[in-house]
Amino acid sequence: MSEGSIAADGVIDTQTCRTVRVDLGERSYDIVIGDGLIAESGARIAALFPGSRVAIVIDETVAKHHLPAFEASLEAVGLEHETFTVKPGEGSKSFPVFQDLCDRLLAARFERGDVVAALGGGVIGDLAGFVAGVVRRGMPFVQVPTTLLAQVDSSVGGKTSINTRHGKNLIGIFNQPALVLADTKVLDTLTPRDFRAGYAEIAKYGLLDDPDFFAWLEENWSGIFEGGPARIKAVAHSCEAKARVVAMDEREDGVRALLNLGHTFGHALERGVGYDGALLVHGEGVAIGTVLAHRFSAEQGLCSEADAERVEQHLAKVGLPTHMSDIPGQLPGIPELMRYIAQDKKVSRGALTFILTRGIGRSFIEKDVDRDAVEGFLERSGDKA
Ligand SMILES: NC(=O)c1ccc[n+]([C@@H]2O[C@H](COP(=O)([O-])OP(=O)(O)OC[C@H]3O[C@@H](n4cnc5c(N)ncnc54)[C@H](O)[C@@H]3O)[C@@H](O)[C@H]2O)c1
CATH class of the missing domain: 3.40.50.1970 (Rossmann fold)
Incomplete structure (x- = not known):
């Protein structure tokens, strides 16, 4: 740069x-x-x-x-x-x-x-x-x-x-x-809501492979909202991260799928509200999906509960929704959400692929994720929410 x-x-x-x-x-x-x-x-x-x-x-x-x-x-x-x-x-x-x-x-x-x-x-x-x-x-x-x-x-x-x-x-x-x-x-x-929705994607870059950037965001997020040097730095850092991944895998045959952290759950939720932006915009779906991906990883013993909690705390602090229950109106039931997840573009020969994590900034692509485990997790998340 x-x-x-x-x-x-x-x-x-x-x-x-x-x-x-x-x-x-x-x-x-x-x-x-x-x-x-x-x-x-x-x-x-x-x-x-x-x-x-x-x-x-x-x-x-x-x-x-x-x-x-x-x-x-x-x-x-x-x-x-x-x-x-x-x-x-x-x-x-x-x-x-x-x-x-x-x-x-x-x-x-x-x-x-x-x-x-x-x-x-x-x-x-x-x-x-x-x-x-x-x-x-x-x-x-x-x-x-x-x-x-x-x-x-x-x-x-x-x-x-x-x-x-x-x-x-x-x-x-x-x-x-x-x-x-x-x-x-x-x-x-921009409306504050549209601004926040974009912030979810910035946080994603820290959570993918850059724990120092995530820690910087925790300290500096309000500067990004206010504008000036912190905003320019955050946009530039995010573009650098995306440019790196795109240069490695322009047509998403491999590593570019990492950019989908939070998107498998998020897309299912967007579809669940019929893409009604009044209820949920893309970045909000990504925020909830990112928290779910961390919580699911913790449940699978891959990452600590403390890391999942830290992600949720930060996204909530900037005003993003972090639970399915934060979405206004009625979501479809879990079986319906599972059907949407099964249509995710990363599904290959019927097997679910998720971006999971071993902790802040330690995301990875997991192929063949167990459907029952995801369904059970969503049931429990719904209860908690
Ligand atoms: N191509 C990709 O790689 C990629 C990646 C992520 C998302 N997307 C797509 O991006 C779309 C969502 O993008 P978005 O969130 O920017 O939505 P958007 O383009 O609908 O913009 C959101 C709202 O903000 C308004 N707006 C835009 N700029 C403004 C400004 N400066 N001041 C005031 N209002 C402004 C728009 O009129 C709109 O109402 C989705 O269709 C999604 O599929 C594409």
């Missing part, structure tokens, strides 16, 4: 700007992280794609807060642009919206050498990245993530997709962006 200072053209901030390289051979790219980067995005895009037109894909909420600054930065360097707005929320990751966007880009005569800019959260990044990957057999695209979750997770690694009636993220492609611009200041307009 470099702490950057390229200044002659006014492009790059000095002290507070960090760059993380995602090392993927000819598909390598930079993630640039810093406060106020949106004002420099035009110059950075022009440096990579001089003279191109920019198709901005954005949702209505993000447009209200951040579109004028982004457009101004493009205009400052003479880049032509057109904006394609969709409704906020998971519903936009759908076939109809995908088709409509492809049509609108073609109608606006965007060419193969032009650029798609995904300005928004994970929904916009996943949708626009997929559109960019297939319109005219592939246009370059730039991620400008505006949620904490998108900055530390979804904008990095090249997974793009839409949902179908069969489930989430089932149609899509691996398509790496040409650049990621993470302006940590734009996160100030």
Whole structure:
């Protein structure tokens, strides 16, 4: 990671700007992280794609807060642009919206050498990245993530997709962006709930293999919420961790599955509430799932109860839900949740795979986890909850 200072053209901030390289051979790219980067995005895009037109894909909420600054930065360097707005929320990751966007880009005569800019959260990044990957057999695209979750997770690694009636993220492609611009200041307009949801993914990086980072988070989490250097450090550290894993296993044939810590339980819970964001958003499902993964590991004798307790205490302290009973409304019964778990993407020839742990920062991939053990554990967790 470099702490950057390229200044002659006014492009790059000095002290507070960090760059993380995602090392993927000819598909390598930079993630640039810093406060106020949106004002420099035009110059950075022009440096990579001089003279191109920019198709901005954005949702209505993000447009209200951040579109004028982004457009101004493009205009400052003479880049032509057109904006394609969709409704906020998971519903936009759908076939109809995908088709409509492809049509609108073609109608606006965007060419193969032009650029798609995904300005928004994970929904916009996943949708626009997929559109960019297939319109005219592939246009370059730039991620400008505006949620904490998108900055530390979804904008990095090249997974793009839409949902179908069969489930989430089932149609899509691996398509790496040409650049990621993470302006940590734009996160100030997020709701506290959306901010917290992204924090669950930051904590995950500490819990995977970096106990020192988790300890740092326990001390510094409030600084991340407030903004400034602690937030930049946390985003950069998380991106570095994700970049490392993606560089080792771009298409999730092995070690990339580790990034799913907390996600097997979490996805089942999201499905259990019918993906109703009013009841549970992705990061909240991950928070509960992460606690469950640690509790289950403790029950299996793999990690100490004290470590599981420490994880729960920290996530609860930042205001995240940590128990199934924290989810409002009625969850389906445990047999139904088990059916959802059995459809997890990591299931291989019917065997359950979980990310389990031997303690803080000591996660590992466990194949062939006993179904009865998981079911019994969930029954007991439900009682406790
Ligand atoms: N591709 C990947 O590797 C990957 C990884 C994790 C999650 N995802 C996907 O990411 C999606 C969730 O992403 P998300 O949590 O960012 O959701 P999101 O994109 O729906 O954003 C959450 C809400 O925040 C609003 N918003 C975004 N930026 C804002 C800002 N700066 N100020 C105010 N409001 C803002 C949005 O309008 C939306 O209402 C899911 O679809 C999930 O499947 C993808």
